Amino acid sequence: MNPHFRPVALDHASRLINHGPTVLVTTAHGARRNLMAAAWSMPVEFTPPRIAVVIDKHTFTAELAAASGMIGICIPGAAIAALVHAVGSESGRDHDKFERHGIAARPGPVLGVPWLEDGCIACLEGRLLREPHAEDAYDTWFAEVVAAAADDRVFSGGRWSVSDDHPELQTIHHLGGGLFARAGNVIRT
Amino acid sequence: MNPHFRPVALDHASRLINHGPTVLVTTAHGARRNLMAAAWSMPVEFTPPRIAVVIDKHTFTAELAAASGMIGICIPGAAIAALVHAVGSESGRDHDKFERHGIAARPGPVLGVPWLEDGCIACLEGRLLREPHAEDAYDTWFAEVVAAAADDRVFSGGRWSVSDDHPELQTIHHLGGGLFARAGNVIRT
Numbered sequence: 001m002n003p004h005f006r007p008v009a010l011d012h013a014s015r016l017i018n019h020g021p022t023v024l025v026t027t028a029h030g031a032r033r034n035l036m037a038a039a040w041s042m043p044v045e046f047t048p049p050r051i052a053v054v055i056d057k058h059t060f061t062a063e064l065a066a067a068s069g070m071i072g073i074c075i076p077g078a079a080i081a082a083l084v085h086a087v088g089s090e091s092g093r094d095h096d097k098f099e100r101h102g103i104a105a106r107p108g109p110v111l112g113v114p115w116l117e118d119g120c121i122a123c124l125e126g127r128l129l130r131e132p133h134a135e136d137a138y139d140t141w142f143a144e145v146v147a148a149a150a151d152d153r154v155f156s157g158g159r160w161s162v163s164d165d166h167p168e169l170q171t172i173h174h175l176g177g178g179l180f181a182r183a184g185n186v187i188r189t
Numbered sequence: 190m191n192p193h194f195r196p197v198a199l200d201h202a203s204r205l206i207n208h209g210p211t212v213l214v215t216t217a218h219g220a221r222r223n224l225m226a227a228a229w230s231m232p233v234e235f236t237p238p239r240i241a242v243v244i245d246k247h248t249f250t251a252e253l254a255a256a257s258g259m260i261g262i263c264i265p266g267a268a269i270a271a272l273v274h275a276v277g278s279e280s281g282r283d284h285d286k287f288e289r290h291g292i293a294a295r296p297g298p299v300l301g302v303p304w305l306e307d308g309c310i311a312c313l314e315g316r317l318l319r320e321p322h323a324e325d326a327y328d329t330w331f332a333e334v335v336a337a338a339a340d341d342r343v344f345s346g347g348r349w350s351v352s353d354d355h356p357e358l359q360t361i362h363h364l365g366g367g368l369f370a371r372a373g374n375v376i377r378t
Contacts, residue, residue, distance in 0.1 A: 020209010044243050054232070162370050175372075
């Protein structure tokens with residue numbers, strides 16, 4: 001795992017996706033596992049930490065999430081932007097994307113969903129709050145975060161410290177078509 | 190209005206918030222109007238263009254949205270980051286925030302919700318898709334976009350062209366506590 005990872009207090013967990021980064025959604029059930037890119041996620045509450053993420057109901061990720069009742073959310077740094085785009089452009093139904101792309105993962109601390117070992121600056125585990133209507137009508141899945149960790153070079157004590165000195169650790173924000181903006185050039189209002 | 194605004198095809202409208210910018214939610218009903226900052230929004234579908242946004246059910250914005258059945262979404266550029274933080278830190282129940290902050294607005298083209306004249310790089314109008322349970326349990330409101338416009342210096346033909354040459358036109362992404370990252374330093378994967 002990223003040796004800079006430190007546990008994040010649950011009250012601070014929603015802040016990890018507060019600024020709209022593209023994330024990787026990981027799932028596992030039995031012997032199967034998967035990951036996909038998701039540009040569409042957001043917090044919906046700080047305490048308890050709850051989030052929403054859009055997962056197309058026809059995907060393998062949706063199938064594993066529904067079967068297991070849980071998801072992982074890993075926040076990639078800019079260093080792995082190409083990988084994020086690659087895993088967002090294929091289905092994991094017929095092959096294991098972790099193996100195909102040489103992605104190392106370990107089980108998260110509470111639920112055991114896959115957390116990426118390298119290239120991510122934060123990971124969360126979420127227990128699904130099943131909402132059949134929202135899932136069906138809007139592909140919108142809700143989850144309560146039960147564990148989180150972040151790279152203490154960019155998130156510590158509940159606060160972001162985004163620096164242009166570490167561009168590889170900046171979050172990426174999908175503009176469409178494989179084009180990502182990085183979050184940097186901080187403004188303090 | 191921003192003289193660089195051009196209409197955006199509805200099929201491209203969801204892409205305007207694809208990368209997770211902090212937005213301004215505008216509302217109007219009868220003689221009352223309001224605007225608030227919302228860090229938490231996301232698209233949920235491209236066609237038809239549908240979005241979700243978190244609006245605390247106890248806010249004046251929620252009251253006007255529920256009464257009118259519609260919202261505006263304006264995407265601020267970095268030039269007005271301080272204003273975004275200011276209008277996100279007060280309630281409009283007792284005063285008109287537009288007047289207090291000297292914000293000019295004009296009615297959007299289809300629904301007539303307020304669109305900011307200055308400092309924003311895109312605006313959308315959304316007709317609410319009322320979901321009482323999601324609104325109550327998660328403060329999550331869904332809407333279908335019925336009109337959109339964007340500054341053609343940064344969004345044209347359905348594509349973003351984010352440039353570090355125009356930092357004032359970059360979107361802002363709230364890290365917490367009045368700290369915003371700007372979306373720039375584009376990576377093409």
